[in-house]
Each structure stands twice: as structure tokens, then as C-alpha cells.
Amino acid sequence: MSGPLASLKVLDFSTLLPGPFASLMLADMGADVLRIESPTRPDLLRVWPPHDHGTSASHAYLNRNKRSLALDLKRDEALQIVFELVKGTDILIEQFRPGVMDRLGLGYAALKAINPRLIYVSITGYGQTGPYRDRAGHDINYLAVAGVASHTGRRDSGPLPLG
Incomplete structure (x- = not known):
């Protein structure tokens, strides 16, 4: 690839929409x-x-424009592969709930020790701390918590997902 970011290497551990869209x-x-x-x-x-x-x-x-690798992050061999990849990585994006990457041995502190210049991006629905930190965070959840979802749908069927 050519382009203004051609010198950057990114490891993407995200799924669904926010992380994949960012990467x-x-x-x-x-x-x-x-x-x-x-x-x-x-x-x-x-x-x-x-x-x-x-x-x-x-x-x-x-x-599009990405490569992929299947790794079982609960296996030591997979962790060794990630550690090797992190040595040459500029940016890591992860989208697990808070604490998951730490439990896997792939938290910021562990990977910064391998690559001190690593930019570590953690995408969560409600942040790393606070009362909602372990809740799933998707657009429908945010609309419900904010009270917006209650303005859609019918009394007998409940709110509708918005486009």
C-alpha cells in the first residue's frame, strides 16, 4: 500500500464496528x-x-485493505506470536471489555515493556472505570440509557432500533 500512513503497522484485535472502522x-x-x-x-x-x-x-x-491471522489468545504459542508482532507494531487496537487483555497477558504494561513506543488504543462502550465499565456498549444501549429509545416504537412492541 501507498499513502500517508504507509510506514505504520497496526495490530487490530477488534470486532463488529467501532474498532474495524477505525482500523x-x-x-x-x-x-x-x-x-x-x-x-x-x-x-x-x-x-x-x-x-x-x-x-x-x-x-x-x-x-478491506487488511490482512488477518487467526490466533487462540489463550494458548502460549499464540501469545508468543503476538509478542513477536508487537516488536514491530506502531499501534494496537483492542475492543474487549476492561481487563480482558490484561488477563490474557496482553495489557498495555506487558506490551509496552516489549515496545515502549507502542500506541495502545482500548475501545470500550463506557470507559475503563466506573459503574458501567463491564456493560456491553452498542448504539442501541446508548440510546436506551439516554432515554432516546423510549421515543420510538409502540407501547405494545417497545422501542425500534434506529438507523
Whole structure:
């Protein structure tokens, strides 16, 4: 790839929309993005319709210009591969709930010891601390918590997901 970010290497541990969209922007500007996927829990976007010849259009769109590698992060061999990759990585994006990367041995402190110049991006719905830190965070959740969802739908069917 060429582009203004062609010198950057990105490790992307995210799924669904926010993280993949962020790394898509980097990839479209030339960054070398390597997605780390689970071999046992497929990215839900892979099954999201519409499909074109068996491929999810959303998954193809959000993961264009990226490479991917399936690793079981609960296995020591996989962690060793990540540690090796981190040595040459500029940016890491993760989208797990708070504490998950630390429990896997891949938290900021552990990886900064391998690569002190690593930029570590943690995307969560409600931040790393506070009463909602462990809740799933998606647009429908934010609309409900803010009271906006109650302005849609009908009394007997409940709120509608907004576009």
C-alpha cells in the first residue's frame, strides 16, 4: 500500500464496528493492518447480511485493505506470536471489555515493556472505570440509557432500533 500512513503497522484485535472502522481508516491511508481473529469465535460481521457469494458485504467493506491471522489468545504459542508482532507494531487496537487483555497477558504494561513506543488504543462502550465499565456498549444501549429509545416504537412492541 501507498499513502500517508504507509510506514505504520497496526495490530487490530477488534470486532463488529467501532474498532474495524477505525482500523479501516488507517488501512485506507496506507497503514499495514493485521487483524487478529479468534479461530473458535468468528467475527459476527462474517455472518451479517447481505451476502455476496457467501461473503458478508459488511465484513468485506470494513476489512478491506487488511490482512488477518487467526490466533487462540489463550494458548502460549499464540501469545508468543503476538509478542513477536508487537516488536514491530506502531499501534494496537483492542475492543474487549476492561481487563480482558490484561488477563490474557496482553495489557498495555506487558506490551509496552516489549515496545515502549507502542500506541495502545482500548475501545470500550463506557470507559475503563466506573459503574458501567463491564456493560456491553452498542448504539442501541446508548440510546436506551439516554432515554432516546423510549421515543420510538409502540407501547405494545417497545422501542425500534434506529438507523
